[in-house]
Structures are given as structure tokens and as C-alpha cells.
Amino acid sequence: MANQNRNQNQNKSQNQNPNANRNPNPEEDFDLRETSPSLGGGRVSGNDRAGTAFDLVEEMDYLYVRVVKAKEVPAKDGNGSPSPFVEVKLGGFKSVTKHFSNVPHPEWNQVFSILTGRIQVPLIEISVKDKDRSGDDLVGMLLVDIADVPKRVPPDSPLAPQWYRLENAKGERVTGELMLAVWLGTQADEAFPEAWQLDASAISGDGVTTIKSKVYLSPRLWYLRVNVIEAQELQLCDKNRQQPEIFVKACIGSMMLRTKISQSRNICPLWNEDLMFAVAEPFEEQLVVSVEAKIGPNKDESLGKCMIPLQGVEKRLNFRPPVGRWYNLDKHTVSGDGKSNVTKLNSRVHLRITLDGGYHVLDELTHYSSDLRPTAKQLWKPPIGVLELGILNAKNLSPMKTKDGQGMTDAYCVAKYGPKWIRTRTILNSFNPMWNEQYTWEVFDPCTVITIGVFDNCHLQGQNGGVNDSRIGKVRIRLSTLQTDRVYTHLYPLIVLSPCGMKKMGEIQLAVRFSCCSLFDLLQMYAQPMLPNLHYLHPLTCHQIDSLRYQATQIVSMRLSRAEPPLRKEVVEYMLDVGSNMWSIRRSKANHYRIAGILSGFIAFCKWFEQVCTWKNPFITILVHILFLTLVCFPWMILSTIFLYIFLIGTWNYRGRPRHPPYMDIRLSQADTAHNDELDEEFDTFPTSQKNNDVVKMRYDRLRVVASRVQTVAGDLATQGERFYNLLSWRDPRATALFLIFCLIASIVLYVTPPKAVVIIIGFYAMRHPRFRDQLPCYPISFLRRLPARTDSLL
Structure with missing residues (x-):
């Protein structure tokens, strides 16, 4: 009991001062940190895997109480039928079941739970009460x-x-039994x-449904x-109109x-437009x-509709x-009494209408396609393969709202992958x-x-409008940067950008594992077109x-907001990065520095060659002259040497390959x-609301x-360059391995193949x-488009 009180006092002090445990060093405050939690009841690190169904999360012990039903519940004063309900009480926590009116044999089948670490008393008090009784019910x-x-x-x-x-309060036997x-x-x-949850008894009404975990499926x-x-x-x-x-x-x-x-200005117009x-x-x-006709500024006339x-x-x-x-087109009119009248016309319109299912819709050509x-x-x-995500905990979250003069946060997580x-x-x-x-x-x-x-x-008190769930931060992880069958456990910084500046809202601890069914099928995907x-x-x-x-994001946000509990519009738009393509000075600077x-x-190569030309280091300059003469005398060794050099660089970079998944980089x-x-300009509305x-x-x-178009082009250029760079950086270990194997084979083939034959074949x-040309992208282009870039680390 003393240890429990000590832990509660410690948690209370952390709640009152959420910044107490933050790293004061700004250089390390926003960095990713590797952790070693006890997953699945045991320590998991590297390629170790636990054998339970929940092997990516820490075990949490709960006390469960299942209230099934009751029988022979007496009514008030022995007359009529009771309206019973059950109250489960554990110290200062309590919750009740739903009540039934005039039912002596009710069936509830409700389960209550509470963390064992929050239990402060040795007994559970379970009471059957009658809602119709006054006073002592x-x-x-x-x-x-x-x-x-x-x-x-x-x-x-x-x-x-x-x-x-x-039994009654005195311990005497009374009528009725409870299962x-x-x-x-x-x-x-x-x-x-x-x-x-017994500790959520203060939540009532529609707010109760918002505290439970749920799985949603976005519409097709x-x-x-x-x-x-x-x-x-x-x-x-107006028939006189020419x-x-x-x-x-x-x-x-x-x-x-x-x-x-229509360019044909007559009563039989042509468009042929999609x-x-x-x-x-x-x-x-x-x-x-x-079909409408323009008869004046901002004034159109309907010629019929279907x-x-x-x-x-x-x-x-x-x-x-x-x-x-x-x-066939109809004329829709509204009479003076408000009734809608439909008149058949001789006019008609020629349409081709199809539902195209061979495209991919929601994550259309975005950097964060799931x-x-x-x-x-x-x-x-x-x-x-299979992606497994364990959402463990968060640390040092910032207070998001106040109640009774004290800051508080009611946090939940949302994860999106595919539908x-x-x-x-x-x-x-x-x-x-x-x-x-x-x-x-x-x-x-x-x-x-x-x-x-x-x-x-x-929305814990059931508010429906006027209040939005506040953003605390988000994390993006690209699967191709993960090694297969390895468990990654890290603390990711939660960063939010607002008109007041950048702020770290806390950290979230995740456990991620990407398991591959077949390595051959996985490697084969790198040569396939990315989109349908x-x-x-x-x-x-x-x-x-x-x-x-834009239409797709609006549809998804509307459909998910109609679920129970709703996944609200502000949450869906934040997860889908709605508005991220709008221009801002900050994003333009980021893309500039990426380029x-x-x-x-x-x-750096130009500066090095300048040093060679100026004989800054005579030994290096003499070696370059010898290499230059060798390649001129033996030209068939040029391509072979280049590919061999690339292979050696990539192999050397394996020692310094990235060990951690990408995360939000504030400097980038x-x-x-x-x-x-x-x-302030970045968070301004569009159209702007600041100019008169x-x-x-x-x-x-x-x-x-x-500027948003220019920013997108600059980002695409940076992405392509980073993909070339990541060929040898082991950011995607499988892609780098495939490329290095290709370089080694190309080096050998080009060495034994006459250069004239190679030039003729290429030409x-x-x-x-x-x-003989295929409209689909070739294998090298498809491979390059699948390489990761640093877009996953952008805010």
C-alpha cells in the first residue's frame, strides 16, 4: 500500500508539472530515442520475438467484473415490479449498469475493469439497487x-x-441472487x-462511447x-439569341x-470533355x-436537367x-405554392458515364501513400507481409485544456494504414x-x-459542435526503411507547429515490426509500377x-464522422495532411535546403577537382593523371570502373547505415x-482573411x-535527388542490396563485353x-520511384 501511494504521488506531481522530466538540452530535445521496454512479458530487442498475441506491448494487469443477471429482485414495498441496476464500487471508483423498468429478472451481461495499480482497497462492493425506491435504494x-x-x-x-x-448493509440475508x-x-x-472503465465514471452520456478503442474502415x-x-x-x-x-x-x-x-454556338452544341x-x-x-446557357454576368439559365x-x-x-x-432532359420549375413541377422536353444530352476502378484514389501521388x-x-x-504496431505510452504530454484551474489532457491515438x-x-x-x-x-x-x-x-461530455479535438502531434514511418522481422522500439517526439511557433508536446513510445511472407515477392515489388x-x-x-x-478527403472525413464513436473531421484531415500543398515560406526554404x-x-567534387588541377596535393594529382591515362588508353574499363567504384562506396556505407526509422526532423x-x-502567413486561411x-x-x-506549384516542383526535384542518394545509403536495405548486386554484375558484364557492342545496343x-515500346514505366524507373526520400521526415 505504501508503494502504491508513493507511485500515485509521483504520478500526481508529473501531472501537475508535465515539463519536469523534459530534456533541457535543445539539441537533444527533438531527437529520436531508442528504448528497451518489456514487451509481451519479456525483454524484446533486435530480432527477438515473443510468442504471445500481444508481443509488441507491455502487459497491463486488470481486474474484471462481469455482471450477468439477477433473479428474484424484490420490488418496493413488495408491490409491482422493481427497476433494478447494479453498482460496482472499488474505493473511490464506481460505475453502474443500465437499469430495466419493471423487470424482476434482469440480464445485463456488462463487464467492468480497472488497472490493478489503481486499486487502493481490499474489497469490491457490488450492490443491487432499485431506481424506483427513494432514499435508501x-x-x-x-x-x-x-x-x-x-x-x-x-x-x-x-x-x-x-x-x-x-445481503443487506448489516450482513443479513435478503431476497434475490446475482450472477x-x-x-x-x-x-x-x-x-x-x-x-x-471504473475510473471513467465521471464521463456520462455520449461521451462514454468516445473513450473506447475502435477500428474504422474508410469507404471504397x-x-x-x-x-x-x-x-x-x-x-x-430567348429564341432571338443568335x-x-x-x-x-x-x-x-x-x-x-x-x-x-461550347465552341459551336447553336442549339446542338458539342463539348467532348471529361x-x-x-x-x-x-x-x-x-x-x-x-445543360445551362449564360445570359449575363453571374446569371445562367437552365435548359434542362437529368x-x-x-x-x-x-x-x-x-x-x-x-x-x-x-x-432525356426535363424542365424543373417551382410554382407559386412551392410545388416542384417537372416538364418533359424533346431535348437530350449524350453522355458516357463510367465508374473507373482501375485507379487508386485517396493517396493519389502523395508522399505519404499508405x-x-x-x-x-x-x-x-x-x-x-504483415505490419504490426504496438502503441505503448506517451510521456510528458502538454496540458491541452483547463478544468477547475488545472491543466489536463485526455489523450488518445489514431493510426492509419490503407483503408x-x-x-x-x-x-x-x-x-x-x-x-x-x-x-x-x-x-x-x-x-x-x-x-x-x-x-x-x-468531447467527453457529449459536445457535438463548436469544439474540436486538439492536435498533440503525429509520426510517420515508411515500411521500406524497416528491416523485416525486427522489432523497433523508440520514443518519437511529438511536434506541433502553430502561428506562435514550434512546440514539443511530448513523446510517444511505439513498437513496430514489418514481417515478410516471401523475400522474393518483396524484392520483386521494387520492379513493379508503383500505381495501377x-x-x-x-x-x-x-x-x-x-x-x-480534395473530394476524396471530404468523403472519407464525412463517412468516418458518421461512425460511432465518430472519427471527427479535424482528426481525419490532420492524418491525411490536408492543406500541406499550400505555399509557405517555411516549406519553400525546406525544399531549397533539400536541393x-x-x-x-x-x-564537393568540383572543389576536389579544382584542388587536383591546382596541385594542392601533388600525390593525389599524380594518381589522377595516371588514372586518366589508364582510362583513355583502355576505354572499355571506364564503365566497369565506375560501377565497381559505386559498389565499393555502397559496401563501405553499410557500416554507417541508418539504424533507426525516420522521424519528424525540425531542422530539415x-x-x-x-x-x-x-x-502567421502559413496558417492564414485561403482565401486570406487579413487583407481589406x-x-x-x-x-x-x-x-x-x-507558389504552391513551385513548391511542389521543388519538392519533387529534391525527392528524386534524395532517391538517387539513397541508392547507396542503406536507407532501404533491400533496395540498396539489389542495386549493389546489379552494379557488381554490370561491372563484370561490361568488363568482358566489347564497348562498341555496348554502345550499339544502348543506341x-x-x-x-x-x-516495341511499352507505355508502362521501365524497371529502372519503377525501382527508382520506390526508393525512400526524406519527405517522411518533413513536418
Whole structure:
């Protein structure tokens, strides 16, 4: 008991001063730290693996109380039927079951749990009470000694509940019996996910559902392609108009797209233009296509519309030409009494409408893609591995809100990989929460990223609007940077950037393991195209990509916010990095320095060659002259020597290969040097809300749009350069090993092959006939695109 009190006092002091244990050295405060927790009941490090189902988390001992049912519960004064409920009390913690009205034999089957470290009393008090009684509503009670509670270790069968007789407060036998089971277990118990926490009794109403852990699945997204071809026999209200400006507008829900104005200014206009939407199964909205004519500034006239259900639209797995259909247009009007009238017209519109499932939708060409499969299940391939994530705990979290004048944080984690989202339970009022929850995902591509975010729950009292869950920080881990079957346990810094500057919100401890089913299948993925084939055979434009990704994120956030408990919009947008493509000085500086870092090697070579030319070191200069004469006299050794040199450099760099997964780098992100005015501009809304002059506002917004494109191009250039650099850095050990083996083989082949034959083969291959060209990327390009870059470490 003394040790428990001492631990509670220590936790209390940590809650009151969350910065007490922080590292005062700013050079080390934001660094990644390797840890050695006791996972699965034993120490796990390196390639060691425990044998339990929860081998990536620490065991947490819980006391479970399952209240099953009661019988012969007496009513008030012996008349009528009771309205019983059960109260479970353990010291200062208590919780109650739901109550039944006028039911003498109720069945609850509810489970209550509490960490054994929070138990301060030796007895559990379980009371049956009647809600209809006034004053002393006690029907009967029983006391359970915690010292006599058995311990259950899965896979043992669940403990069988027993009937217990009820007594009054004086210990006298009363009418009624209660069936329950009490046992000691861990978070591996199957009753844990649905158990009610006794220490969360202060939460009531809808807030109770928000503290439990849940798994979410994002909806399957399709591309809806509406090819607007032409219209016929349109009826204009103003028949004297000689050259009408006619366009087509398509709407799904709140999303609206329109074609350009037809170049044929008559009642039979032509467009042949694609309008693309992102839609989700099940299809809830209809496609509304309307033909309209421009009759003045900001004034359009509807010439007819048609409503098309998406359930009957063709689902296309490849890019075969769709079949066009003529759709009749109707005139929709509203009468004076508010009734809607529909008038049939002779006009019609020619459309080709398909649902394209051969594309990948949500993580479209982003740096943080977690799923690269097509939408259609028919095109899916078997998984190549398994990703396991253990969310252990967090340390030194910052207070996110105040209650009764004291800072507090109710933290929970969200992790996203592929279509599966997970949410841990909420740990109430703790700056050092312990979750110890483990989750598993199937991996279909190793060059993907898992994102883990930490948030503060601001909806514990059932608030629905006006309050957002606060961001505490997030972590991104690229799977290709992990060695297979190795457990990585690290403390990751949680960093948040705000208009006031950069702030470390705490640290989160994770355990990650990527297991490979077949090494051959894993290595074969590096030569495959990263995205589905339709992305290369019929690529989307930059404007379409931006529009479709915005639509997809809005659909996912809306669908997940309708779950119970909801995964709210602010959480989904933060996990999907919505708005990360907007221009900011800080991001532009970060990409500039990334490019400078790539060019530093070339600059260093130029300086070294200048030193050779100026005879700074005569010995080195003489060696370079000898090497130069050797290569000139024996030209067939040039390529062989280059590949051999690359192989030797890569082999030498193996000693200094990265030992830890990437993490948020504040120096790379230029977050530690950003000024307040730059951050204020970065967090400004779009369009801006700080300018009153309309002209300045228009120019400023246009500048931000153009600058965001420049920033994206600079980031792409930096990414490509970093991928070349990572060929030899062992950032992705499998890719580096494949490249070095290729270099060794190429060195040998080029040594024994006449150089003239090599030049002829390369020249004829580069000038080959288009018939012999494949529209898909070649193996080297696919391999290069799969290499990791430092984008995973950007804030």
C-alpha cells in the first residue's frame, strides 16, 4: 500500500508539472530515442520475438467484473415490479449498469475493469439497487475479497459466472441472487475492448462511447468519369439569341463541376470533355446533369436537367471505350405554392458515364501513400507481409485544456494504414498515458507509410459542435526503411507547429515490426509500377489530381464522422495532411535546403577537382593523371570502373547505415528557424482573411497558388535527388542490396563485353520503334520511384 501511494504521488506531481522530466538540452530535445521496454512479458530487442498475441506491448494487469443477471429482485414495498441496476464500487471508483423498468429478472451481461495499480482497497462492493425506491435504494449487496480473485491467462476459457446471495448493509440475508464473475487478466482478455472503465465514471452520456478503442474502415472510393459529348434540340427561352453560350454542369452532393462553353454556338452544341468525381460505396447521391446557357454576368439559365442513379452505372476495370447513352432532359420549375413541377422536353444530352476502378484514389501521388492498390477488388494481389504496431505510452504530454484551474489532457491515438483506421481508448487526465494496444495490417506494398497521430479528446461530455479535438502531434514511418522481422522500439517526439511557433508536446513510445511472407515477392515489388496501370496509360492532369484528392478527403472525413464513436473531421484531415500543398515560406526554404543538400556532393567534387588541377596535393594529382591515362588508353574499363567504384562506396556505407526509422526532423523542416510572421502567413486561411483591399487580396491569393506549384516542383526535384542518394545509403536495405548486386554484375558484364557492342545496343535500344515500346514505366524507373526520400521526415 505504501508503494502504491508513493507511485500515485509521483504520478500526481508529473501531472501537475508535465515539463519536469523534459530534456533541457535543445539539441537533444527533438531527437529520436531508442528504448528497451518489456514487451509481451519479456525483454524484446533486435530480432527477438515473443510468442504471445500481444508481443509488441507491455502487459497491463486488470481486474474484471462481469455482471450477468439477477433473479428474484424484490420490488418496493413488495408491490409491482422493481427497476433494478447494479453498482460496482472499488474505493473511490464506481460505475453502474443500465437499469430495466419493471423487470424482476434482469440480464445485463456488462463487464467492468480497472488497472490493478489503481486499486487502493481490499474489497469490491457490488450492490443491487432499485431506481424506483427513494432514499435508501439498496436491495442487496455482496463483498468480494480481491485476494481471493483468480487469475486468468488466455487462451484459458473464460471464467464461468456464479450465483451469489445478496445481503443487506448489516450482513443479513435478503431476497434475490446475482450472477457474476470476477477475475484478474490483461489487455489480451477478449472482454477488454467492451469493458467499462471504473475510473471513467465521471464521463456520462455520449461521451462514454468516445473513450473506447475502435477500428474504422474508410469507404471504397471510385472515380466517376462523365464524358460530356453533345446535346440536341435544346429549347432556348430567348429564341432571338443568335450565338448562345451553352455549358454543362454536373453535381454530386455538394460537389459541382462544369464544362467549358461550347465552341459551336447553336442549339446542338458539342463539348467532348471529361468531368471527374470521387464517389464512395454505397452510392448515396445521384448524378445531376444540367445543360445551362449564360445570359449575363453571374446569371445562367437552365435548359434542362437529368438525374442519374449511380447504382446502374458501368464499373470499368480497364480503359476500354465506354458505351455512350442519350439522356432525356426535363424542365424543373417551382410554382407559386412551392410545388416542384417537372416538364418533359424533346431535348437530350449524350453522355458516357463510367465508374473507373482501375485507379487508386485517396493517396493519389502523395508522399505519404499508405495504400497503392486499385479500387476494384478484382485487380488486387495477395499480401506480401504483415505490419504490426504496438502503441505503448506517451510521456510528458502538454496540458491541452483547463478544468477547475488545472491543466489536463485526455489523450488518445489514431493510426492509419490503407483503408483501416484505428483509435485507441482515451486515457483520462494523464500527462503520461499508457495504452499498450496492438494492431495488425496486411501489407501489399512495402513502399508505403503508416501515420500515427495523438489527439486530446474534447468531447467527453457529449459536445457535438463548436469544439474540436486538439492536435498533440503525429509520426510517420515508411515500411521500406524497416528491416523485416525486427522489432523497433523508440520514443518519437511529438511536434506541433502553430502561428506562435514550434512546440514539443511530448513523446510517444511505439513498437513496430514489418514481417515478410516471401523475400522474393518483396524484392520483386521494387520492379513493379508503383500505381495501377491506368495511372500511366491514361494519366490524370494536375488539376484533376488536386480536385479528386480534395473530394476524396471530404468523403472519407464525412463517412468516418458518421461512425460511432465518430472519427471527427479535424482528426481525419490532420492524418491525411490536408492543406500541406499550400505555399509557405517555411516549406519553400525546406525544399531549397533539400536541393542544396543534394547538390553538395557535386559541388564537393568540383572543389576536389579544382584542388587536383591546382596541385594542392601533388600525390593525389599524380594518381589522377595516371588514372586518366589508364582510362583513355583502355576505354572499355571506364564503365566497369565506375560501377565497381559505386559498389565499393555502397559496401563501405553499410557500416554507417541508418539504424533507426525516420522521424519528424525540425531542422530539415526549417521549423526551428521560422519567424512568427512567416508562420502567421502559413496558417492564414485561403482565401486570406487579413487583407481589406480587394486588389491586394486577389494578387496575394494568386501568388500563393502559383507558389504552391513551385513548391511542389521543388519538392519533387529534391525527392528524386534524395532517391538517387539513397541508392547507396542503406536507407532501404533491400533496395540498396539489389542495386549493389546489379552494379557488381554490370561491372563484370561490361568488363568482358566489347564497348562498341555496348554502345550499339544502348543506341539502338534508345532509338527503337514505338511498336516495341511499352507505355508502362521501365524497371529502372519503377525501382527508382520506390526508393525512400526524406519527405517522411518533413513536418
